Amino acid sequence: MEDTAKIEFAGKTYEIPVIVGTEGEKAIDIQALRQKTGLITYDPGFGNTGSCKSAITFMDGEKGILRYRGIPIEELAEFATFKETSYLLINGKLPNQAELNRFSVLLNDHSLVHEDMQHFYQSFPRASHPMGILSSMVNALRSFYPELQTMEEEINITVTRLLAKVRTMAAMSYKISRGHRVIYPRPDLAYTANFLNMMFDSPVRPYIIDNDVARALEVFWILHADHEQNCSTSAVRVVGSGRVNLYAAISAGISALWGPLHGGANQAVIEMLTQAYEKNIPVRRLVERAKDKKDPFRLMGFGHRVYKAYDPRAKIIKKWCHTLLDKLRISDPLLEIAMELEEIALKDDYFIQKHLYPNVDFYSGIVLRTIGFPTNMFTVLFAIGRLPGWIAQWKESMDDPDWRLSRPRQIYIGSPQYDYIPVEKRD
Numbered sequence: 001m002e003d004t005a006k007i008e009f010a011g012k013t014y015e016i017p018v019i020v021g022t023e024g025e026k027a028i029d030i031q032a033l034r035q036k037t038g039l040i041t042y043d044p045g046f047g048n049t050g051s052c053k054s055a056i057t058f059m060d061g062e063k064g065i066l067r068y069r070g071i072p073i074e075e076l077a078e079f080a081t082f083k084e085t086s087y088l089l090i091n092g093k094l095p096n097q098a099e100l101n102r103f104s105v106l107l108n109d110h111s112l113v114h115e116d117m118q119h120f121y122q123s124f125p126r127a128s129h130p131m132g133i134l135s136s137m138v139n140a141l142r143s144f145y146p147e148l149q150t151m152e153e154e155i156n157i158t159v160t161r162l163l164a165k166v167r168t169m170a171a172m173s174y175k176i177s178r179g180h181r182v183i184y185p186r187p188d189l190a191y192t193a194n195f196l197n198m199m200f201d202s203p204v205r206p207y208i209i210d211n212d213v214a215r216a217l218e219v220f221w222i223l224h225a226d227h228e229q230n231c232s233t234s235a236v237r238v239v240g241s242g243r244v245n246l247y248a249a250i251s252a253g254i255s256a257l258w259g260p261l262h263g264g265a266n267q268a269v270i271e272m273l274t275q276a277y278e279k280n281i282p283v284r285r286l287v288e289r290a291k292d293k294k295d296p297f298r299l300m301g302f303g304h305r306v307y308k309a310y311d312p313r314a315k316i317i318k319k320w321c322h323t324l325l326d327k328l329r330i331s332d333p334l335l336e337i338a339m340e341l342e343e344i345a346l347k348d349d350y351f352i353q354k355h356l357y358p359n360v361d362f363y364s365g366i367v368l369r370t371i372g373f374p375t376n377m378f379t380v381l382f383a384i385g386r387l388p389g390w391i392a393q394w395k396e397s398m399d400d401p402d403w404r405l406s407r408p409r410q411i412y413i414g415s416p417q418y419d420y421i422p423v424e425k426r427d
């Protein structure tokens with residue numbers, strides 16, 4: 001196999017090393033490119049740039065494959081818990097029983113949040129988006145839990161604190177936004193059931209945990225737990241490369257996830273479907289608008305930077321949509337619209353030629369609203385799911401001997417040099 005590529009430039013030929021990943025994917029290693037040739041690369045959106053070597057997640061966008069640490073997403077969604085999946089991503093292997101027990105005890109022990117943090121929550125305006133609140137509060141954790149003595153302790157305890165507390169903080173923000181009493185975590189409940197209880201239990205209506213509902217949320221979190229170098233994960237790695245503390249890096253990831261082209265798409269899908277339903281907009285009209293280059297409208301929940309086939313996560317969550325609605329005997333008109341939209345789009349030349357398929361967000365919102373989550377909490381739920389992935393990627397970057405401060409270059413296209421003009425002489 002070729003282990004070098006050649007670049008010809010200004011009459012000279014340069015040999016560029018090629019590196020090959022476990023699954024045969026290849027990259028030209030351009031670390032010495034500028035030094036040797038004077039050239040840099042230009043790749044807006046980094047669609048052709050490998051920013052790191054990683055042993056965490058493998059995706060094949062053409063074949064619709066997703067694996068965490070080698071295990072197919074379909075198997076994890078069928079058999080694993082979110083807790084095991086988190087352990088797998090962060091530690092590189094599935095935990096044995098003793099490791100799992102210890103992990104559970106630690107998550108329980110760290111699940112409370114400093115009482116003073118509640119004052120901060122109270123100060124946000126009622127209309128604040130919970131993603132803005134969550135990213136601020138996660139950053140604020142550093143002030144409540146200062147740096148620990150050794151690096152090992154700092155990493156292990158901070159990781160556990162984040163996994164245990166972000167879930168509590170998310171539920172807390174929901175309760176406070178409604179003006180209700182905060183519900184504390186319970187040691188007798190499993191990770192997901194505990195979160196559901198903190199969200200929905202109330203002194204006047206005790207929450208009864210349904211195993212299928214808990215499993216649906218668990219699967220949603222497993223499907224979102226990592227997705228290699230996506231926008232928010234890259235944000236965590238880039239911010240982390242400045243050697244900030246993990247809370248600040250995760251807070252940056254939460255901010256990046258908020259956008260409607262990334263994690264905010266699950267909220268945007270439901271808003272799009274609700275508008276179609278309430279205003280009686282024909283599904284074909286949405287498809288026509290999405291195809292119209294003069295219209296900024298996009299079909300939310302469709303398309304993906306890497307998947308050019310059906311998103312494997314979308315297949316799984318779509319199945320859960322039906323399971324949950326059947327189980328709870330609910331008929332959701334938004335599901336009908338979503339299915340019709342998918343059917344029309346998948347037969348349309350525009351979507352076929354651009355390889356635009358439903359992504360995970362297309363159906364996940366229907367699962368979440370069936371469980372009872374308000375739309376503005378959807379992206380927060382994505383953030384809880386993505387947390388172990390962000391942590392695993394940050395940890396890997398810290399241990400990577402090739403890792404350096406992130407600092408891309410640019411091609412300057414501004415004005416050439418000219419002299420300062422005193423204010424009285426300016427036009």
Ligand code: CMC
Nearest residue numbers: 260261262263265290298299300301302303304305354359
């Ligand atoms: N509706 C209509 N046209 C689309 C859509 C869409 N949802 N997505 C892409 N296109 C078109 C786009 O207009 C462009 O056309 P042209 O080549 O004629 O200019 C072409 O397809 C390629 O699009 P792109 O924006 O260059 O592709 P990208 O890889 O930069 O964007 C994306 C990926 C996810 C941002 C985009 O597909 C999109 O905006 N989708 C809707 C938002 C969404 O569902 N986001 C969730 C992504 S999955 C969750 C996650 O992992 O974060």
